[in-house]
Amino acid sequence: MARNITPRAKDYPEWYLDVIKAAELADYSPVRGCMVIRPNGYALWEAIQRDLDFRFKETGHVNAYFPVLIPVSFLQKEADHVEGFAMECAVVTHGGLQKGDSGLEPTGALPEPLIIRPTSETLFGHMYAQWIQSYRDLPMLLNQWANVMRWEMRTRLFLRTAEFLWQEGHTAHETAQEAEEETLRMLDVYSDFAHEFLAIPVIKGRKTESEKFPGAVTTYCVEALMQDNKALQAGTSHNLGQNFSKAFEMKYLGRDNQLSYCWTTSWGMSTRLIGALIMTHSDDEGLILPPRVAPTLGAVVPIYKNDEEKEKVVAFCRQLIARVCGQERLDAALKRDHGRELVSVFCDERAQQKVVLDLRDMRAVEKHFHWEQRGVPFRFEIGPRDVDKSSFVLKTRFDGAKNFFDLSQATAAWLQGEVTRVQQAMLDRALAHREQNTVDASSYDELKAALQERKGFVRCWFKESREVEARIKEETRGTVRVIPFAQSGSGKCVVTGEETSEQVLFSVAY
């Protein structure tokens, strides 16, 4: 159907890139591994930021901004951390350029090289050490929205790029228990956000030792399953224990008048979520956005044959928009967008969502494809026949449903009802996909077969072991994605036969 999009069944990675291109979400940059996030894509990130940021504020966090450059010596202070990140750091060695024989060349070598942050634990540690004096300064609950850089070998738009946008929360606490509570609280925030806002079902749990964050005591994660049955880590929350506070001398004078090291955490979600959004919901026709996320919630497409019909139909479209968005918002939009072919009417300023009246001089069918590929959740189709009946057609993007409504039914509350309904239906559909693609394995052969056949999440009893995990990864490309919190009973490890009380989910991951 969509002639510019490769069907998923033919080539899933190609489909993914086609969807991004068709929806104009991102483009490649002149620099290898980097991407330009285009307005349609950035609007998704803004929507994610708005909702997530509110959840951070609700849980007592405040935002700050830390610089992008970090002294190399900082990275060295925590042994595991260096080892984990050293190879993927971009390094700044010079402060200037001069004209040389073959064009501009670096000059002014720095006494100590700087790294472009791959993450900011070290810098937060350094500052926290200065800001935290006593238990009265705790907990310290900061977050920052920032870019980070990791020199990746291979990149994919949104899923893995050299530079990406994210938020990183960094907190310091008085006790180990408080830090653990914070780590788990933020994991809940991530899980709720994924379900409620992105309509992406995720599984909460813990990472194995080999998958955890370099420098963490424990890493928790929310893990999602994509349409092609590969897993995607959607967010992580780390309990850093006292590893960083010892490395950076983050000490506080306690209620007992003794100096103690802080207990710290960090947690993050990134622009990778946009990739998750695409690979969870979209279809062969293009992008599908959950209605709460969509910057353009609805597109109104008038259908007409001649000027007389056009006038009649467009007037009706305005009536419809006035009912759904409010007359004042429509008037403001008509004034602002006067003479433009697309009139954007806010239906919710706070959520920055709008309904667009499409007055472009194109055939209606082409407009349909246009909005469809961009994932707009609702399309209002209005032709002369509808005007005569005082009705309109509502097409729902996620299931292709076409329904007739009377103009009198169209209200802001009605649209919100549709939003709620579709949002839930999309979550349900994604959840059903995950459940249908979660299988059990009771032997190593079954595990191997399931991973090789890309069955999705493969659940089995497993006794955690670096060596065994490495072997399985070698043989199947599969890894332990998550050790879910929800556990009951015990069984024998499918590989070693040892008794264990943990079932894990294996999968091949992005």
Added chain:
RNA sequence: CGGAGCGUGGCGCAGCCUGGCUAGCGCGCUUGCCUUGGGAGCAAGAGGUCGCCGGUUCGAAUCCGGCCGCUCCGACCA
């Protein structure tokens, strides 16, 4: 970094093996007409140092050498 492939208008490609006139085609773009309930049609246009550097030759997109870049597959990863 190892293996494979590819660089020709914005995108996708043909031409290269076997050198030769003005470098083609599809999509897209611009203008006009005509159309408009699932990607119409016609007409006229705009747009290319054939990745870069060098060599062979009367003559190079085409042959030779070097370099650069990109994509895919592995090792590494939010």
